Amino acid sequence: MRVPVIDRGRSYAPNARFCKELNELTRNGFTGALLDRGVAPLLLVPAVLLLVVILLGPFLYMVWTSLTDLSFALPDRDGNFLGFDNYRRLVREDAIFWHSFGLTMKFVAIVVTLEFLLGFAIALLIFHFVQRRRLVLTLLLVPMMLAPVAVGLIWKLLLQGDFGMVTYYLRLVGLLDIRDAVLSNADSVLPAIMLIDAWQWTPFVTLVMLAGLLSLPREPFEAAVMDGARPLQIFRDVTLPLLRPIIALVLLLRAIDAFKEFDKIFILTGGGPGTATELLSIYVYRLNFKNWDLGYGAASAFMIYLVVLILCAVFYKAVYWREGRPRRVAP
Amino acid sequence: MSRGWRTFAIGVLIAVLVIALIPWVWMLLTSLKTRLDALADVPVWMFKPTFEHYPTVFLDKSYLPLVWNSILVASVTTALSLLFGVPAAYVFARHDFRGKEDLFFFFLTTRMAPPISVVVPMFLLFTTFGITDTPLAVILAHSTFNLSLVVWMMRGFFADIPREIDEAALMDGHSRFGMFARVLVPLAAPGLAATAVLCFILSWNEFLYAFVLVAFEGRTLTVGIPGLITPHGTLWGQVAAVAIVATLPIIVFSIFVQKHLVRGLTFGAVKG
Numbered sequence: 001m002r003v004p005v006i007d008r009g010r011s012y013a014p015n016a017r018f019c020k021e022l023n024e025l026t027r028n029g030f031t032g033a034l035l036d037r038g039v040a041p042l043l044l045v046p047a048v049l050l051l052v053v054i055l056l057g058p059f060l061y062m063v064w065t066s067l068t069d070l071s072f073a074l075p076d077r078d079g080n081f082l083g084f085d086n087y088r089r090l091v092r093e094d095a096i097f098w099h100s101f102g103l104t105m106k107f108v109a110i111v112v113t114l115e116f117l118l119g120f121a122i123a124l125l126i127f128h129f130v131q132r133r134r135l136v137l138t139l140l141l142v143p144m145m146l147a148p149v150a151v152g153l154i155w156k157l158l159l160q161g162d163f164g165m166v167t168y169y170l171r172l173v174g175l176l177d178i179r180d181a182v183l184s185n186a187d188s189v190l191p192a193i194m195l196i197d198a199w200q201w202t203p204f205v206t207l208v209m210l211a212g213l214l215s216l217p218r219e220p221f222e223a224a225v226m227d228g229a230r231p232l233q234i235f236r237d238v239t240l241p242l243l244r245p246i247i248a249l250v251l252l253l254r255a256i257d258a259f260k261e262f263d264k265i266f267i268l269t270g271g272g273p274g275t276a277t278e279l280l281s282i283y284v285y286r287l288n289f290k291n292w293d294l295g296y297g298a299a300s301a302f303m304i305y306l307v308v309l310i311l312c313a314v315f316y317k318a319v320y321w322r323e324g325r326p327r328r329v330a331p
Numbered sequence: 332m333s334r335g336w337r338t339f340a341i342g343v344l345i346a347v348l349v350i351a352l353i354p355w356v357w358m359l360l361t362s363l364k365t366r367l368d369a370l371a372d373v374p375v376w377m378f379k380p381t382f383e384h385y386p387t388v389f390l391d392k393s394y395l396p397l398v399w400n401s402i403l404v405a406s407v408t409t410a411l412s413l414l415f416g417v418p419a420a421y422v423f424a425r426h427d428f429r430g431k432e433d434l435f436f437f438f439l440t441t442r443m444a445p446p447i448s449v450v451v452p453m454f455l456l457f458t459t460f461g462i463t464d465t466p467l468a469v470i471l472a473h474s475t476f477n478l479s480l481v482v483w484m485m486r487g488f489f490a491d492i493p494r495e496i497d498e499a500a501l502m503d504g505h506s507r508f509g510m511f512a513r514v515l516v517p518l519a520a521p522g523l524a525a526t527a528v529l530c531f532i533l534s535w536n537e538f539l540y541a542f543v544l545v546a547f548e549g550r551t552l553t554v555g556i557p558g559l560i561t562p563h564g565t566l567w568g569q570v571a572a573v574a575i576v577a578t579l580p581i582i583v584f585s586i587f588v589q590k591h592l593v594r595g596l597t598f599g600a601v602k603g
Contacts, residue, residue, distance in 0.1 A: 010378035040426045040507070044434070047478055050415055051441050055475045059444070065452065097359035122347055129340040139348050140585055142355060145585040149553045150574045154354045156560070157361060157567060165357055167375040187598045203351065210599050235601035238561065240476040248599055260445040263538045265555060288451050289543070301448035312443050316436055 007159060016068040059305075066298035088300035097300060098274060099284040107194060107279060108258045112251055114198045119205025119250075126206070127213045139206065142201045152267030155196045159183050163230035183269055186276040193277055199256065205250055212246035215241075243289055278302055350542030355578065363569035369567050384463055388569040389576070394555055398576060401552040403414075404541070405468050405534040408473040409527050413475075416481030417523070423491035425497070435482075439598065442479035446539040454543055466549040472599065473541040477530040480595065484529070487599035488516060525591035528584050535581060552577045 060081045066086055071077035073271060090097050123139075130136050143151070158166040161181030170176035220242065224234045240247075262281040265271065270284065271278035278286070288297035361369050383452060389395045415526040453472060454555040457463045462471075492515060516523065538553045545554065552573065559570045585592070593601050 015529055032409045041428050043422050047415040047419040047482065048434070050437075050471075050478060051475060054456075054471050055441050055444065055449060058449045058456050061452040061455070062449060085446070125340045129337055130344065134589070136344065138589060140351055141585060141589065141592070142582055143351050145532065145581050146355065146578050147538065147553050147581070148555050149536075149538045150578050152569060153560075153574050154358050154554055157571070158354055158357060162368045163372065166373050168372075171344070186442070199350070206395075207593055208597055208601055246601060249597060253597060256443055260447070262447060266538075267560070281445065284447050292450060295364050298453065301445075301451070305448040308443055309440060309446050312436075312440050316439060323455070328370070 001075065035145070040161050062298045062301060065295055066302050070295040070298075070323045071291075071293045076158070076163045077295070079295070081257060082295070086296050087302075088190060089121045089191050089296070090299050096275065096278075097303075098279050098282045101303075103190070103205070104259060104279065104280040105259065107190070107197075108255055109203075111197050111258050113192050114194065115202045115205050118198065118239055119202045120209050122202070122245075123206045123209035123213060126210055133209075133210070137210070140203045140205075144207075148200070148263035149267055151196065152202050152217065152264040153201075155264075156183070156268055159192065183274055186273050189273065189276050191267060196264060196268070197261065200264075201254060202256070208246065209243070212243050249315070254312060256311045256315070257309065259307060259311065335560075336402075337338065338479045358571050358574050358578075361567055362575050364568060366566075366568060369571075384566075384568040384572040385576075386573045388559075388572050392569070394552075394573060397550050397552045397555045400466055401535055401577075403470045404473065404549075405531045406549055407466075407470045407568065408477055408534045409530040411470065411474050412477035412481045412530050413523070413527060416583075417485055417516065418483045418511070420485030421489050425494075435486075438479040438482045442476050442598070444475070446537075450540055450543045455546060464545050464548050466545070468544040468549065469549060470540045470545055473534040473537055477533060479519055480530060480533065480598075481526055483598045484526045484595055485519065485522065487594065487602070488519045488526075491522075492518050508512045522591065525588045525595065529591070529595040532581055532584055532588075 028237070066080075067082060067084065069077045069082050069086075070079040083249045107193065126133055126136055133178060146154075157166050159182045160167060161184065164181075167181060168177065170182070171178060176182065180188075182188050216239070220238050224238050229237070260281060261279060262285070263276055265282055269277045271282040280300075281304060284297060284300045285291050287300055291297070354522065360376070360378075362384055363382065364375065365381050366377055368375045368378045389398070419547075450472075456461060457468045457471075462468045482592070486548075496514065496518065497510060500514040503508070505514060532577065535551075539553045541554045542557075556570070556573060556577065559565065559573060590597070
């Protein structure tokens with residue numbers, strides 16, 4: 001039998017609701033109560049309106065543009081309707097697009113894995129060995145609060161070929177050739193950017209995972225200790241399953257952000273050398289603002305939006321899963 | 332656990348902190364070095380500091396208006412997002428209507444929307460309005476993600492206030508609007524403050540919208556940074572000075588909001 005569980009002490013019994021409404025009517029007077037009731041959702045209107053005009057409008061315009069040949073650089077390309085030709089070209093014929101897409105996927109997969117493993121490990125260390133967590137966190141959080149542009153700038157300085165501080169020490173320990181520089185070598189530049197992203201965002205994983213660890217109930221752990229479980233067993237069979245929703249959340253949020261990565265690469269390499277670091281967002285930027293091929297650029301921009309939207313939907317489900325709302329119905 | 336493990340763990344954490352902080356510290360040092368020290372073959376850690384770069388870049392090269400623009404854009408965006416977002420968050424927290432969760436999802440997608448995929452049409456739209464190259468364009472663009480952040484964060488803070496408070500306020504003779512404005516908002520004030528600071532930080536740090544929407548007059552500090560890097564002879568002392576001014580206030584602010592940071596950055600999904 002399925003029994004509905006009452007949500008946050010709110011009563012859904014029709015009787016109670018009716019009585020409450022009746023109460024309001026008698027207290028505020030009839031029109032006052034009606035106004036009060038009708039007005040509340042109206043408070044949403046300004047917010048929604050702003051987003052519709054400034055974000056949804058341009059977005060729909062972009063979708064429309066992606067079906068045309070609009071270009072600011074070529075003659076006679078003033079927005080003739082093409083149907084899905086741009087998308088067909090993009091998916092079937094554009095090798096650079098698929099190169100960028102592959103790079104982006106590789107970037108997201110490696111960066112998110114790396115940040116998660118490092119961040120979780122650091123969170124566990126802090127959780128078990130540090131009493132004054134606030135101080136440690138304050139210092140640890142510095143990288144992720146910096147503007148990504150500033151992060152790009154900082155690492156550009158550190159990795160300069162002739163006088164960069166990190167370059168110097170890499171050469172000192174023999175990891176880098178004297179004629180070589182990290183950011184101008186096609187083999188080392190993408191791993192370098194991945195490490196820089198990990199430098200900036202690992203603290204985020206640590207912060208969230210630590211919050212997760214601190215919010216766990218004590219009882220399962222006490223029970224496990226009573227049953228004679230060893231620390232590794234406890235970690236595998238108690239800690240990890242309890243943290244699973246938060247792990248999913250962290251991975252998704254980082255994946256979405258990593259997928260949109262633009263600022264740091266723009267400053268560090270601009271997509272180069274060649275197209276070695278031309279992730280999707282950089283490629284779209286080039287199509288729109290270097291080639292001024294707006295129709296085709298819009299089609300490729302839509303691809304980014306699509307992936308982010310899918311990740312968003314998964315994130316939303318994950319949030320709900322965590323709060324257990326779909327499972328409010330007891331078995 | 333044993334002492335050995337403990338020492339090892341603390342050692343690792345100290346190493347982590349050093350790696351996390353050294354790059355920014357190096358930028359700070361560079362901003363205080365003479366050109367000779369900054370470009371030395373062997374990294375210079377001890378030197379006689381100079382403060383010449385700060386006045387040079389902010390006064391002589393007139394980067395000061397950029398600081399002002401950044402402050403203006405970030406504060407007005409924050410105010411606008413709070414003004415529109417807080418009432419919306421209240422409705423989400425306290426009222427039920429059809430399509431509520433779908434609308435909430437819409438707010439999430441606007442927060443996550445990749446700037447690169449809407450910035451071109453936004454540029455065209457703002458050109459039609461004649462507001463490109465003004466701070467207003469950036470303010471509106473930044474409001475798109477900050478507004479959603481406010482809605483998501485404040486919904487959680489309002490939901491934390493027990494419903495009995497609402498009823499008590501109504502009993503005391505407040506109208507529903509009075510209850511919202513004079514009772515609930517003050518109760519949610521700590522969360523409100525944290526949200527505001529976070530909005531400010533996000534706007535201050537944003538690059539792509541500002542970079543595309545303004546070219547000269549309305550440039551913010553982040554937009555000014557790429558202009559300082561030239562293929563030949565970048566003046567790193569001045570670059571570093573700008574970078575420090577762009578990041579130091581944010582580091583200070585983040586200390587204030589640390590308690591609510593988890594919540595803000597996970598869209599209210601995790602309460603720190």
